[in-house]
Amino acid sequence: xxxxxxxxxxxxxxxxxxxxxxxxxxxxxxxxxxxxxxxxxxxxxxxxxxxxxxxxxxxxxxxxxxxxxxxxxxxxxxxxxxxxxxxxxxxxxxxxxxxxxxxxxxxxxxxxxxxxxxxxxxxxxxxxxxxxxxxxxxxxxxxxxxxxxxxxxxxxxxxxxxxxxxxxxxxxxxxxxxxxxxxxxxxxxxxxxxxxxxxxxxxxxxxxxxxxxx
Ligand code: SAM
Numbered sequence: 001x002x003x004x005x006x007x008x009x010x011x012x013x014x015x016x017x018x019x020x021x022x023x024x025x026x027x028x029x030x031x032x033x034x035x036x037x038x039x040x041x042x043x044x045x046x047x048x049x050x051x052x053x054x055x056x057x058x059x060x061x062x063x064x065x066x067x068x069x070x071x072x073x074x075x076x077x078x079x080x081x082x083x084x085x086x087x088x089x090x091x092x093x094x095x096x097x098x099x100x101x102x103x104x105x106x107x108x109x110x111x112x113x114x115x116x117x118x119x120x121x122x123x124x125x126x127x128x129x130x131x132x133x134x135x136x137x138x139x140x141x142x143x144x145x146x147x148x149x150x151x152x153x154x155x156x157x158x159x160x161x162x163x164x165x166x167x168x169x170x171x172x173x174x175x176x177x178x179x180x181x182x183x184x185x186x187x188x189x190x191x192x193x194x195x196x197x198x199x200x201x202x203x204x205x206x207x208x209x210x211x212x213x214x
Contacts, residue, residue, distance in 0.1 A: 006073045013072070013094070019079045020092045029105035035064045035089065040110035043068060043142070045097045045130060046117050048192055050078025055189035057087040063110075067092045068100070097130060097138070104142040112139050114151045116193035119158040131162035136169045140211045148174065152206045154197035159205040166209045175208040 006012075013020050021027065027034055031041055039062050044053050047067030057065045067090065069075040075094045082090045095103060117130040126132055131151065139149055149171070153159050166173065177183045181198055190198070198204055 006076060009072050009076045012076050012079065016079055016083070019082055019090075020075060020094055024093045024095060025099075025102045028103060029108060031066065031091075031104070031108065032064065034091065037064070039064045039089070041066060041104075041108060042111040042113065043100075043104070043109050044113040044115065045100075046070070046115065047078050047092065048074060048115070050081040050092075051195075052113070052115055052189050052191040053078070053090055053092075054081050054085045054087060057090045058085065059187070059189060061087075061089060063089065065090045068095055068097055068103075070094070070096050097135065100138040101141050106141055107144045107147075109142045109147060110144055111148050111150060112143060114149070114153075115191045116153055116155075116197075117151075117158065119153075119155045121157060126161075129158065129161065129165075131158070131165045133165060133169055136165065136171070136211075143211060145212055146210060149209050149211075150206070151209070152180065152191070152194065152204060154193070154202045154204055156205070159207070163207060166207070169211075171209045171211055173207060173209050175206070177204075177206045179203040180206045 032038055041064045044067045047053055047069040053065050053067045067078060069078060072094055075092055079092055082092065093103065114130050120128045127134060151162060180188060181204055194204055
């Protein structure tokens with residue numbers, strides 16, 4: 001994700017703590033209270049500029065969406081989109097997903113989305129991939145028993161790696177699409193990267209997986 005230095009980002013974050021939540025670990029186990037309802041919580045890891053989370057929040061008003069994004073200059077763009085959308089069912093967190101279990105209690109999350117995660121193609125960087133087993137452990141802990149991990153990417157290498165990582169971890173694959181747009185899911189909401197890569201004719205891969213069977 002292209003990151004421009006945004007000198008106004010700190011001021012924006014200070015003034016918009018209702019959109020980008022500071023000290024997120026203080027809300028561990030209590031996120032529904034912050035939304036003011038008992039709706040399920042879906043988390044997007046690596047939210048980027050926010051197109052997916054805003055689209056999903058519009059499509060599913062009875063779900064609470066939380067976006068986690070590492071980069072300050074990227075998350076402020078997502079926060080502006082959330083503000084413009086006027087959706088009340090979205091909150092953002094500027095954090096490293098490594099800290100997921102300090103932010104969410106066991107079983108607190110119903111669905112986790114990984115969209116166009118950085119591929120980290122070099123073998124020595126494998127542990128940075130968001131589908132490396134250490135991240136899967138974090139997702140497993142945060143997800144409720146039937147909670148789903150939904151992963152989309154244009155990167156064939158990362159997709160293949162991730163399918164192997166999921167099955168080595170013992171996860172069950174509910175769906176695998178090797179060309180999501182051809183398979184046509186009318187409920188699919190496109191991310192910024194998805195629009196960019198599919199416009200170039202690249203297939204989009206998607207996998208839905210769970211940690212525990214029935
Ligand atoms: N999901 C968006 C999309 O599909 O358009 C953005 C994709 S971009 C390639 C990956 C994003 O994930 C970047 O904005 C990056 O800062 C964020 N990211 C990477 N590693 C992360 C981590 N460990 N925790 C939180 N965000 C992360």
